[in-house]
Amino acid sequence: MMRLLIDWLLAWLPLPHTRCFGLRRVLLRRAGISLGDRVWVCGGCRVYGRGELSIGAGTWLSPDTKFHTRRGAAITIGAGCDIGPDCLILTGSHEIGERGARAGQTTTSAVVIGDGCWIGARSTILPGVSIGAGSVIAAGSVVTSDVAENTLVGGVPARLIRALD
Template identity: 40%
Template sequence: MAFSVPGSLISSQQHLHRQAEKIRAARATKDRPHAVRIWHDIIVNWLLATPLIVNGAHRSRLLHLAGMNVRSSRVLKGVTFGSRMVVLKPGAFVNEGCYFDGNERVVIGRAAVAQGVRFVTSTHEIGPSEFRVGPLVTKPIHVGDGAWIGAFATILPGVTIGNGAIVAAGSVVTKDVEPNTVHGGVPARLIRSLEG
C-alpha cells in the first residue's frame, strides 16, 4: 500500500536534516560557536517564535529557559533574536515580527516596541572605491523606561532612546532621542516635546 507525503512536510524534514548535518560538521571541526548559533536559531528563532505559543508571557518564560535575558517581559510571535545580547527588562513588551540583529548589546527598559521594529547594531565604515564596504562597526542600542517605538521603525547603531520618548511609526532613528520627546521621519527628527 502506498501513500503520499505532503511536500511541506518533506521540505521541513529536509531543513531539519540539513541543520543536523551542519551541527555534526561543526562538532567534527570543533567549531562550537557555529553549532551554538545553529541551536540558537532552531530553538529561539524557529520553535519559540511560532504562533502556536499564544501567550507572550509564556513565550518569554520559554525564551528565558533557552538562555535569553527576557524574564518578566512579553514577546509576541515571529520575533528574531540574532544572539543572546538582547536584554528585555521586566515589563518590556515586544510585538510580533521585530528583529534584533545580535551583533551588539540591545537593552530595552520597561518600554513598548510595536510590530516590525528593526534594531540594527552593526554597520560598515566606508571603504576605498574598489569596494566601498569597509570594516564592520558595532554599537549598542538602549531604549529607556516608558518609551514607545512605533510600528516598522528602524533603530540604527549607537542610538539611545530616552525615558518616555516616542518614535513615530516608520521612522529611521540615526541619532539619540531625548527623554519625553516625539521623533519621527527619515531620518528621525524632533517633532515636539512632551510633559515629563
C-alpha cells in the first residue's frame, strides 16, 4: 500500500523534472526501493508492481522511466548507469495462450543491467534480459535477449552493432 501511495505522490506532486532529487530518493526508499548513494531520479519515473527494484550508486534515471516489477523477479541496475527518457523495463509477460485468449499464463523473469551501462531514450528491456557492464543500448531499441559486456546494440529487436573498447 505504501508503494502505491508514494507512486501516486510522485506522479501528481508538481515537482520540476530535474529538481527535488533528494525528496524523490526519500520517497522511493520509503516505498522499499533500494537506492545507492547519489542516485538521480527525475520526474515522471514510476514503479509499478510489488517486485524488488535495486539501483546502484551514481545512476541517473531520466524523466518518465517506467519499471514494471513482479514479485519473484527483481530489477537490478548497477552503479554509474544512465537510463534515458521514456525507457520501459519489464519483468512480467505472458505465454501465448489458446485461440480466444492469446495472453495466456503470466510469466516473470528478472532483469539485470550491469555497471556503467547507458540505455538510450525510449528503449524497452523485456523480462529475463541481462545487460553486461559498460554496454550501450541505442535509442528506441527493444532488448529481447542478453547483451554482452562492452557492446553497442540497437534496433527492434536489438542486435549487435559493434564491440566497445
